[in-house]
Amino acid sequence: MRRAPVLLLAAFACGSPDPGASGTATAGTSSGTTEAETSAGAETTSTSTSTSTGDATTSTSTSTSTTTGVDTTTTTTSGETTSTSTTSDTDAATDTDTSTGGDPLDDLLTLDHVQVKGTHNSYHVEPPIPFDASHEYSHAPLDVQLADQGVRAFELDVHEGLGGFEVYHISVIDSVSTCDAFTDCLEVIKGWSDDHPLHLPVAVWLEIKDSTGGLPIDAGDLDLIDDDIRAVFPEERLLTPDDIQGDYASVRAALEDGGWPTIASVRGQVLFVLLNTDDKSEDYTYGFTTTEGRAMFARVEPDQFAAPWAAIAKLGLSDDASITAAHAAQILIATNVCGAGEDDDACQADLETAMANGIHMLKDDFPAPIQGKTYWMDLVDGNPARCNPVTAPPECTSAALEDL
Numbered sequence: 001m002r003r004a005p006v007l008l009l010a011a012f013a014c015g016s017p018d019p020g021a022s023g024t025a026t027a028g029t030s031s032g033t034t035e036a037e038t039s040a041g042a043e044t045t046s047t048s049t050s051t052s053t054g055d056a057t058t059s060t061s062t063s064t065s066t067t068t069g070v071d072t073t074t075t076t077t078s079g080e081t082t083s084t085s086t087t088s089d090t091d092a093a094t095d096t097d098t099s100t101g102g103d104p105l106d107d108l109l110t111l112d113h114v115q116v117k118g119t120h121n122s123y124h125v126e127p128p129i130p131f132d133a134s135h136e137y138s139h140a141p142l143d144v145q146l147a148d149q150g151v152r153a154f155e156l157d158v159h160e161g162l163g164g165f166e167v168y169h170i171s172v173i174d175s176v177s178t179c180d181a182f183t184d185c186l187e188v189i190k191g192w193s194d195d196h197p198l199h200l201p202v203a204v205w206l207e208i209k210d211s212t213g214g215l216p217i218d219a220g221d222l223d224l225i226d227d228d229i230r231a232v233f234p235e236e237r238l239l240t241p242d243d244i245q246g247d248y249a250s251v252r253a254a255l256e257d258g259g260w261p262t263i264a265s266v267r268g269q270v271l272f273v274l275l276n277t278d279d280k281s282e283d284y285t286y287g288f289t290t291t292e293g294r295a296m297f298a299r300v301e302p303d304q305f306a307a308p309w310a311a312i313a314k315l316g317l318s319d320d321a322s323i324t325a326a327h328a329a330q331i332l333i334a335t336n337v338c339g340a341g342e343d344d345d346a347c348q349a350d351l352e353t354a355m356a357n358g359i360h361m362l363k364d365d366f367p368a369p370i371q372g373k374t375y376w377m378d379l380v381d382g383n384p385a386r387c388n389p390v391t392a393p394p395e396c397t398s399a400a401l402e403d404l
Helices: 142-148 182-195 219-232 241-245 251-258 279-284 320-328 344-356
Strands: 042-052 057-063 074-077 080-083 085-089 114-119 151-161 164-167 202-208 270-274 296-300 312-314 332-336 361-364 385-387
Touching: 142 151, 142 182, 151 182, 151 361, 164 182, 164 219, 182 202, 182 219, 182 270, 202 219, 219 279, 219 296, 241 251, 270 279, 279 296, 320 332, 344 361
Parallel strands: 057 080, 114 151, 114 361, 151 202, 202 270, 270 296, 296 312, 312 332, 332 361
Antiparallel strands: 042 057, 042 085, 074 080, 114 385, 151 164
């Protein structure tokens, strides 16, 4: 028999605000759409004929040219030169454009060469009566963030309800979400991904919570979360610790020797990261030993950078030493940049610091402009992605990373 739901309300009404994420105040779920432009090529034929009776010479000139691969041919016969020209072009109005990325640099650039925009509490909708300034923000549905705001990293707070896992911030006082069921949130992401199969990998951070509502979550429940992830995303659409580890003894050994995979090999995939570093992380990593067989990576703390499963960290902007150490260890780094209730100028300064320090995933409450606020996360030279100024090679361009 399960224990009764735990609701700790007052403690969170005035508690420390999470540094977070926000944007357009849109509730509900919007399914992703695919833009397809089709153009049927109109064929143009040009023929010119010249006849001179004095020399009994007839010249018929026809030239043929096509943008779809038809060769230009000129034929000359005795006393007559014939050139036929036919031009076939594919009009942009009817061309089926399925290009969603892919670039000659795909086999050079790797996942750690990227810097992307992310959101914190990516599902969040401002409650009717906010109990704290940190709750005063709303996000667009996940697929709108992906399609219109260039977001490529999410954060979901996962609680266990009587009917399955649910996504919200704090029960009752801050519980409005654009997608209530955990698997519904995943389906929204997958729907957009299905329509854009060559997108950069989308990172989904999960904070497993039972002190802010819902039932207690134990090691067995963490297995069920893995099952839910795999029920929505087939293995070939997931980037997992086992994919990185390959034939190496550990994830860490693989990264130290071979580094992160190329962009070409991970387009269209989604990777999950366990945000917790407490007993839930200990359970998930089998006593902080391995993530073998898991659907998610597990966040590492600075004193765990050498752990066999160490691959992804979330660090504070002021922790310069740990950021430097993470780059040296080829660990992907995330950070929170600007939260609701924070000063616009301070947020802009933090964004510039985060970009310059080579943070890979920049999480924010404001991925797009909103009324009454001058700050929003505008990635210079790249929405949704830009070349990481610390790790990317000079050949890197934003268009090479993703150009949907």
